[in-house]
Amino acid sequence: MSRITLIGPGAIGSAIGGALALAGHEVTFCARKAFARLSVQKESEPALVFPARVVTSPANVPPADWVLLCVKAYQVSSAADWLAAAVGPETRVAVLQNGVEQRENAEPFVPTGTTIVPVVIDLPASRTAPGEVKWKRIAAVTVPQGPDGEDFVNLFTGSFVTAETSDEFVTRAWLKLCNNAPSGAILALTGQRMRVMHEPGIADLARAILKETIAVGRAEGARLDDALVERQMQFFLAATGDEGNSMYEDRMAGREMEWNARNAVIVRKAAQHGIAVPVSTTLVPFLAAISNAAKKD
Numbered sequence: 001m002s003r004i005t006l007i008g009p010g011a012i013g014s015a016i017g018g019a020l021a022l023a024g025h026e027v028t029f030c031a032r033k034a035f036a037r038l039s040v041q042k043e044s045e046p047a048l049v050f051p052a053r054v055v056t057s058p059a060n061v062p063p064a065d066w067v068l069l070c071v072k073a074y075q076v077s078s079a080a081d082w083l084a085a086a087v088g089p090e091t092r093v094a095v096l097q098n099g100v101e102q103r104e105n106a107e108p109f110v111p112t113g114t115t116i117v118p119v120v121i122d123l124p125a126s127r128t129a130p131g132e133v134k135w136k137r138i139a140a141v142t143v144p145q146g147p148d149g150e151d152f153v154n155l156f157t158g159s160f161v162t163a164e165t166s167d168e169f170v171t172r173a174w175l176k177l178c179n180n181a182p183s184g185a186i187l188a189l190t191g192q193r194m195r196v197m198h199e200p201g202i203a204d205l206a207r208a209i210l211k212e213t214i215a216v217g218r219a220e221g222a223r224l225d226d227a228l229v230e231r232q233m234q235f236f237l238a239a240t241g242d243e244g245n246s247m248y249e250d251r252m253a254g255r256e257m258e259w260n261a262r263n264a265v266i267v268r269k270a271a272q273h274g275i276a277v278p279v280s281t282t283l284v285p286f287l288a289a290i291s292n293a294a295k296k297d
């Protein structure tokens with residue numbers, strides 16, 4: 001049994017925290033709003049409902065073996081007080097976020113030398129109310145190979161989450177970005193669901209963002225083959241028309257978006273490698289402007 005402190009019990013935090021609590025760990029949720037019970041439901045299966053241990057002030061955070069950071073990438077700085085309170089000398093931090101900068105996102109907010117484990121998540125989930133999450137299809141997490149990765153994977157033994165280490169973690173993370181960068185930008189900017197991929201010119205735009213993501217990912221050490229472009233495009237074009245994604249949901253709800261973690265990262269890393277990424281460079285200011293307006297509202 002491990003003591004786990006989970007910061008950000010949203011869709012991913014509630015599902016992952018629920019899985020870990022059901023696997024027998026002592027899970028404390030750090031939340032802005034208290035909730036008494038956690039309800040985790042897979043599609044039409046019965047919900048798993050159990051009491052939740054929740055704290056709403058960093059002053060009440062217990063010591064932890066693991067801290068799981070599950071806020072969105074743009075929310076990390078707002079969780080600084082939680083991290084300061086939760087991370088002790090022996091605590092390891094797992095960052096469950098999309099993008100390829102999980103380590104960089106957490107590093108400024110934890111003591112130097114803290115072990116940070118980046119996590120790629122495949123778990124389509126939505127939070128329906130505080131402490132209430134629904135998920136579908138797949139519940140999987142991937143971490144880099146090594147002793148910390150192995151320990152993280154072992155936390156999930158006996159849970160509904162499939163956890164594995166990968167000796168190709170960089171590739172794994174960039175593969176996910178190849179999915180997220182084009183679809184996130186296009187759905188958020190057009191305000192339309194996946195059917196928009198069939199509108200004139202939109203598939204070509206997705207293809208262009210994808211090619212830029214692949215070029216930068218390769219420069220970062222990811223093994224991304226040429227055929228990935230059309231494989232990923234087939235996936236986009238075969239998606240159910242009414243499927244959305246979190247950039248779309250955030251845009252529609254007037255919330256900030258993870259444009260920095262999913263799109264600006266391509267521009268930043270491209271500059272480091274001297275790679276031209278004109279499409280991402282053009283689109284990022286639009287995404288940033290929309291997101292920044294939501295922040296000010």
Ligand SMILES: NC(=O)c1ccc[n+]([C@@H]2O[C@H](COP(=O)([O-])OP(=O)(O)OC[C@H]3O[C@@H](n4cnc5c(N)ncnc54)[C@H](OP(=O)(O)O)[C@@H]3O)[C@@H](O)[C@H]2O)c1
Binds near residue numbers: 072073078258
């Ligand atoms: N949802 C998915 O299907 C999915 C799948 C794969 C990957 N991901 C990635 O997983 C990450 C988390 O996404 P998500 O969908 O779980 O987001 P989410 O549902 O918005 O959850 C974020 C949670 O963090 C909380 N939070 C934010 N700032 C906080 C703070 N300062 N203190 C305490 N709690 C704070 C939010 O609380 P409030 O409720 O108070 O705002 C919310 O509960 C993202 O990087 C996302 O891209 C998501």
